[in-house]
Amino acid sequence: MKKIKNLLCAAAALVSASATGALGANIDGPKVFWKLSMWGNPRALSDGMEKLSELAAKETDGNFQIKIFYGGQLAQARENLDGLTVNAFEGAAICNFYHPGRNPAWMVFSLPFLPLGDPKVDRYVRSKLFEHPAIVADMERWNAIPYVSGLLPQYEVLGKGKAPNDLSDWEGLRVRAGGGLGSAMEKLGAVKQTLPAGETAIAFQRGALDAAAFPYTYAHVAFKIHEEADWFTSNLAPGTSECGWVFNKTAYEALPPQYQEFLMNNRDLVMQVEQEAYAAQDQKNLPLFEESLTKVTYSDEQLAEFRERAGKPVWDEWINANKDKFDAQGLFDAVWQYAEEAKAAQ
The missing domain is CATH 3.40.190.170 (Bacterial extracellular solute-binding protein, family 7)
Structure with missing residues (x-):
């Protein structure tokens, strides 16, 4: 008892x-x-x-x-x-x-063709940049x-109408793409648009937009761009944001x-969950795209031409435009330095 x-x-x-x-x-x-x-x-x-x-x-x-x-x-x-x-x-x-x-310093993330294609490298570089004095100063204001x-994945483009199988086909297309990505598209003759994500599908419906660049593939589906599109680029990979x-x-x-x-x-936990979620979305969305949309794949020669026209020229323009606001060259160089550190650690 x-x-x-x-x-x-x-x-x-x-x-x-x-x-x-x-x-x-x-x-x-x-x-x-x-x-x-x-x-x-x-x-x-x-x-x-x-x-x-x-x-x-x-x-x-x-x-x-x-x-x-x-x-x-x-x-x-x-x-x-x-x-x-x-x-x-x-x-x-x-x-x-x-x-x-x-947030002028933060625009470095949107420059085209940065060395951020590898998810591990991307995560390391961005984590380091979030502690960079120029990035911190932007937010302090x-x-x-x-x-x-x-950790947005590399962008690809979905659009309506004739698919841009040649780089010349981008001439005159109204493309939703911000920052350096938008500048890269302008180098192909496209007309840059910077609509908020939530307004993009409506712009398609109203005939005010021809194509949209979003993180591939999750954001296209999240904002229902695939429901408006006829085609998608599979390997343009112009950069991210x-x-x-x-x-x-x-x-x-x-x-x-x-x-x-x-x-x-718990910052690493947040990023790990993000990357796993993106990967899961790709597994689900890619078959959907390939079944219902025309796939555009560029040759190595076409991609090399795109990078030559829209890579270093856009970098140089951005550095020159911001050199009096902050150490733009130093921030740009830090991206490549951190990427090399990440690759060496693998």
């Missing part, structure tokens, strides 16, 4: 401890609720941050809550930096080419700090040290 009584007391103590969070929390701390602003629907780009949200709640027994608000509920895609400045929310996803004048890269995650500097500095440490210690 005494043994049963002791077991009952122990069970009662366990229930009591669980109710107060004593056993559930690996990280003790106050109740904090963070809002993150995001446009569009949940997708591979946000999977890593959703995993971070789950882990934050688990590790703190629900005391540190992180919630992503989708569909521009908190701010539109081009307004997230403004929202951070006025402390409207604690974090956001930003796409550098939505507001190039506001908006009361923000870089947190983690969106940076739709990364940043935190409100005021909110981050107000966090207790253990919460700050938790966030910084």
Whole structure:
């Protein structure tokens, strides 16, 4: 009887401890609720941050809550930096080419033909760049700090009408492509458009757009571009962009040290989940594209011509245009330095 009584007391103590969070929390701390602003629907780009949200709640027994608000509920895609400045929310996803004048150093991510095709190299380079003084300074102007890269895959293009099998076929096409990618397309004679992702499918429907460059393949499907398109490029790989995650500097500095440490210690987790999500989307989407769209594949000679026309000339123009704003040459060189470091470590 005494043994049963002791077991009952122990069970009662366990229930009591669980109710107060004593056993559930690996990280003790106050109740904090963070809002993150995001446009569009949940997708591979946000999977890593959703995993971070789950882990934050688990590790703190629900005391540190992180919630992503989708569909521009908190701010539109081009307004997230403004929202951070006025402390409207604690974090956001930003796409550098939505507001190039506001984050000029971040536009380095959108230069064409950077050495970021290998996912491991890409992850290393972007992680290092997120700590680069020029990248950090861009965000400080908006009361923000870089947190983690969106690791967007290489872009490809989906479009309507006649497929551009020759480089000359790009002449006059209205192509949604931002930053240096847009400049690269202009070198082929295309007309650059910088629409927010959520407006692109509508632009196709209205006949205001001929083609769109997005991270391949997940973003094309996420924004239903494949439903409007007739063809897709399979190996153009003109470059990528940076739709990364940043935190409100005021909110981050107000966090207790253990919460700050938790966030910084889990950046690799966020990126790993992102890359796995992109890969899973490719496995699902590629067969869909090949069944319903015309596949455009360029020869090595065509790709070499494209790189010659739209590689170094675009780099040089960008460096020259920004040399008085920050150390543009140094930032550009850092991309290649970090890429070499990553390759040497493999």
